[in-house]
Amino acid sequence: MKRLIQAICIATITTASAFADDRQVIKVPSEIKAMFLEEMRSHLDNLNEITLAIASGDFKGAAYVAETKMTFGHGMRTLMLDKGLTPEQIDAIMESMRQQNGGTMGRGKGMGKGMGGGGQGMGMGRYMPDEVRQLGQTFHEAAANFAKVAKSVSSPATAEDYQNVFNALSETIDVCSACHSSYRVE
Numbered sequence: 001m002k003r004l005i006q007a008i009c010i011a012t013i014t015t016a017s018a019f020a021d022d023r024q025v026i027k028v029p030s031e032i033k034a035m036f037l038e039e040m041r042s043h044l045d046n047l048n049e050i051t052l053a054i055a056s057g058d059f060k061g062a063a064y065v066a067e068t069k070m071t072f073g074h075g076m077r078t079l080m081l082d083k084g085l086t087p088e089q090i091d092a093i094m095e096s097m098r099q100q101n102g103g104t105m106g107r108g109k110g111m112g113k114g115m116g117g118g119g120q121g122m123g124m125g126r127y128m129p130d131e132v133r134q135l136g137q138t139f140h141e142a143a144a145n146f147a148k149v150a151k152s153v154s155s156p157a158t159a160e161d162y163q164n165v166f167n168a169l170s171e172t173i174d175v176c177s178a179c180h181s182s183y184r185v186e
């Protein structure tokens, strides 16, 4: 009996600590929190769109979703696409902006801050601690790499192509998880 009680106590303690939320809190104004979580939910939709595109063998479509909705400055891209620029023209503009900024744009300034009046940026970078902005940047880079890998698939796609594409996608999802296991917003 004593053993059983001991076992229950240990189980309770272990469960309690497993449920303790020791993630770091990011404090943001409530409207920013709402925007942030909305953007997050859209990322889950993006992942779903990407997965569906891959399932139907549409690698260009998968790359397009990642590039227009998940890479650094995705809001800018959407704006430029709306204005009728071609993806090639946009790539060139983004590249020259990256160079002008000596690579500092985004580094520590992601999540809309670097893009300032980009219009579509979340503009909440200033509420984010540096490490979170860094993770955001890592996330954008992983998405950009995924887009690159997916775009390079020629048709017909080989088993190796699928492996490469899913590996790159998994690296992107890893960043989602890394951030979620360390931070929460309040």
Ligand code: HEC
Binding pocket: 026, 037, 038, 040, 041, 043, 044, 047, 132, 133, 135, 136, 139, 172, 173, 175, 176, 177, 179, 180, 183, 184, 185, 186
């Ligand atoms: C830079 C950090 C970061 C990255 C990268 C990130 N998230 Fe989040 N996400 C968060 C934080 C912080 C929350 C709030 C969690 C909380 O308060 O419990 C969140 C919440 C969410 C939510 C819940 C939204 C809600 O309405 O409550 C979803 C869904 C989500 N993220 C999906 C994703 C997906 C999918 C990815 C990757 C494609 C991703 N996130 C990448 C930080 C991040």
